[in-house]
Amino acid sequence: MSARAMQHAIPHLRGRVRAGVALAPLTWFRVGGAAEWLVRPADAEDLVTLLAGVTPGMPVTVLGAASNLIIRDGGLPGVVLRLGGAFGEVVAEADGVVAGAAALDVTVAEHAAAAGLSGLEFLCGIPGSIGGAVAMNAGAYGSELRDVLDWAEVATVTGLVRLSAEALRLSYRHAVLPEGGVVVRARFHARPGDAAPRMTEIRAAREATQPVRARTGGSTFKNPPGQKAWALIDAAGCRGLTRGGAQVSEKHCNFLLNTGNATAAELEALGEEVRARVLDHSGISLDWEIKRLGVAA
Structure with missing residues (x-):
């Protein structure tokens, strides 16, 4: 065109x-x-x-x-x-936080903590923004968005609609949005409390166990029921596996890395190789958590 x-x-x-x-x-x-x-x-x-x-x-x-x-x-x-x-505003209320879709998850956690609210600390351990977190029911460190979400406002072809957490039918890494709908803001409930100790703990855990300073995309594969994806990947001998400039992290093997000159094709192919090796070793098929979009070159 x-x-x-x-x-x-x-x-x-x-x-x-x-x-x-x-x-x-x-x-x-x-x-x-x-x-x-x-x-x-x-x-x-x-x-x-x-x-x-x-x-x-x-x-x-x-x-x-x-x-x-x-x-x-x-x-x-x-x-x-x-x-x-305009989509990045964060407002703390007496018993919760309202955040725009472009607000970073960590920013929401920090606003809640500054307002003397607890319950949203886990958000500081999730890379990304609120819109994506709602759309995939993001979670970490024992909590998920569905544990704290009151409602989300979604833009559709007919206007803005406000949907409750129940209406979004949140499940593991999934939300049911209206067709073509885009999350624009959301409200999360919280409670009075000191969030600082838990946020410090989460940040230390991320620093110790994840390649947080690398070019990565967070958790690559979903955890199968009753299993940990990283453990299955490790057992299949994939820790440190490379393809071109792409590598399976040696620090946390459910993370893929761009070591400096990787292409998207190399990252995706490496992920598929990991899936094949895990299936061959354990009989378990890993599902991608990272989205892969667009046209192959």
Whole structure:
């Protein structure tokens, strides 16, 4: 599709629309191709305008903090949606926190702690933003979003809807959103208490056990029922396994690393090799937790 035709396919917005934007610098892995169109809506109303007015059938991909994502080397066709600005507000209330979808999980935990609220400490151990955390029912250190979520506001083609945690049917690393819906903000309940000790404990545990300073995407595979993915990977002899510039972390083998010059194809192929070795060794099929999106080069 030509640039002129694509411009007609995207409604007029108050936010920013750019063509051919490199996405690798926006992702934690630092790999992947370009967005055909990168769109940054000005606010929730602008986002609804986009969803309602974009040409039917055009791909719309939401890019949050891109912490658990491999964008393939051929890039992402259609519209890539990046929320920021007005979507990043965090407000502490007497018994909870309301946070925009672009707010980082750790920022929400810090706001709650500063307000003398506890119960959201686990968020400081989850890389990413609130929109993605709600969409995948993110969890760590014994807690999940469904344990603390009151409601989420979701932009749809017909407007904003507020859905309860029950309505989202949250399950392990999954939420049921309206078709084409985009989380714009959420509310989490909390209780009075000192969150600092638990947050210090979580941060120390992450530093000691995870490659937090590497180019990585967090946990690569979901934990099978009753199992730990890292233990299955280790038992299959995959710790430190490499393919090109991609490596299975030696520190935590459920993490893939870009050691400096990996391609998205190498990371994904290494993940598939790990899955094959684990299946051969244990008979258990690992499911990807990291999303892989876009077109292969």
